[in-house]
Amino acid sequence: MTQDTWNFIFIGITFVVYIFIAIRSRAASTQEFYVAGRGVSPLANGMATAADWMSAATFISMAGLIASTGYAGSRFLMGWTGGFVLLTVLIVPYLRKFKKFTVPDFLGDRFYSNAARFVAVVCAIFICLTYIMGQMRGVGLVFSRLFDISISLGVIIGSCIVFCYAALGGMKGITYTQVAQYCVMVFAYTIPAIFISVMLTGNVIPQLGFIGDYIKDGAENAVPLLEKLNGLNKELGFAQYTGGVKDKWDFFCITAALMFGTAGLPHVIVRFFTVKDVKAVRQSASWTLAFIAIIYLTAPAVGSFARTNLIEEIHNQEYKSAPAWFTGWENRDLIAWVDKNDDGKIQYFGDGAAFAGKPAFKLDSDGESLRGSYNERLLTNDISPGRNELFYERDILVMANPEIAELPEWVIALVMAGCIAAALSTAAGLLLVLSTSVSHDLLKCIVKPDLNDKQELMWARIASFGALVVAAYFGINPPAEFVAKTVAFAFGLACSSFFPTIVLGIFTKRINKEGAIAGMICGIGFTLGYIIYFQFYANHQDYWFNFLENGTGVSPEGIGFIGMLINFMVAYFVSMLTPPPPQDVQDMVESIRVPQGAGAASDH
């Protein structure tokens, strides 16, 4: 069977499963649409949350990022898992006890004001929209690469599938499809890793192969894999794989912003409203982190294997005898080679990019690529002076892994199905928060409180259709540079708005509406201002808060952490200067602090 047939079979089967689940679990009430009737088992919810959390970016790009940055890639590993510890012990059990549907619900009631609710809704919509654009784009990319269709058509197909189960089934439909998607993802991620680990280190468990010995040069020459990689990096003029980062303080802030941001992402928080009680929330959150950890512990292994393989198989190799995957990805524009010294060999060095910008291939009048003397594709880019001759897109490291390891075609098809599952599951979760924000938080709670359940449900479906159209539009016409830069927005915003405000709302009774609103506005205002200034206006990188000698200051990626501290301080001082919240709100806070019953104070 050909690769195409396998791809069709795998992706076809997964889609049939997703749609079948969607039809089985149609939501009949808002309770089912928003929180799946609160009857999901902790284990199933754990898997669903893990799938929801791991986006196309995590699945495709993270290992590649770690491979090319080494130690500096740890910020994602620690940030995106450590956030779940905060989320579990500080936030979700208490919000579940509050028994409402959304995060703005909590902030609106806790700070007894529709203004707080409104600020929260705007933040939630903004965070989810910036996030969902990248997902739809990812779906489109994978489709177009697989089936040779245009990216636009890929985005539209993906949107239709998501709409099927997100709009019909609501949270109920999403949850059970996400369970299936997690299973696809975990196999797609670990199976190629296992094969490669056996090849490089002889260890069946890739997570352990990472710290094991590199045995490809024979058992008597075994050296630790990381030592081998450091040696290779050094030889080629790259920074040490296990080396340090430029500015520790900036690195600290970025890791912190990712952690606190994770704990404040609304589409992750609402997932925990679907289980039975507070005890189930705690259990479910632990399962979630365990499921995520399976993939996150594999990622550094995949990164280090991929880098070792890449250098060993490519550097100083004749182009003519380069492995098939190399030319395959070259034909798909993701690898490019310029023979600077005219020796017919591929040289890969750490002295900068081989040429300026992304590869632009020379085409003849029929649109066919022009080939050089070794049959390589010719480029029109300006060639850089360094010795490096190789360009590759980091993202291919995960997708090319099975080919590098010469695994059977079905594994490659599985990886593709995994990529799509990762993008679809995250998109669906975000879509749900978007539609809930409009139908529940805006319409039901602020604009038209007299909506009945049926009408609200209808509005939720209309809103999810609207949100999907917007997301698909941006998926087809991405504000190019913008998407990559807005990821910093999503985490920065969640970190400087939701996390501190929710935590203060639960852990202090004294914080009142004036404090919370002032804190949110100052935190978001500062973070947004800083990011916009440095990403779009300033043409320099002299960041502020530069405390270290030879430091770089805090980059926009990490500024959410400073924004969070500002939010905390402003909220505290403003609350101290204004009257405390009314008694019934204080009673409410008392009652969410205990897992059952109404709490001591509101026992009337």
Place this chain on the structure above:
Amino acid sequence: MSDTHDSKTYWKQSLKIIAFLLMIWAFVSFGCGIIFREYLDAEMPSVGGAPFGFWMAQQGSIIVFVLLLFVYNRLMNKLDRKHGYDQEGSL
């Protein structure tokens, strides 16, 4: 029913559990993975082939996070039982 519950003590003890877990959380990630990383790389035995601080940043901290949450579950369930908050299904 809340007569039998001492929600103030319950809350104080949950805060203690949370503070304890978050101290470990910060120590393994920000401490071992970032601040004391070079010191640990140099002074501690390496984990397999990986320097200790580097390994903490890439894998060790994640393993500790997972363990922390399972410990959190145990401690909180024990606390719930002690204060009578463990009746099935009554929220």
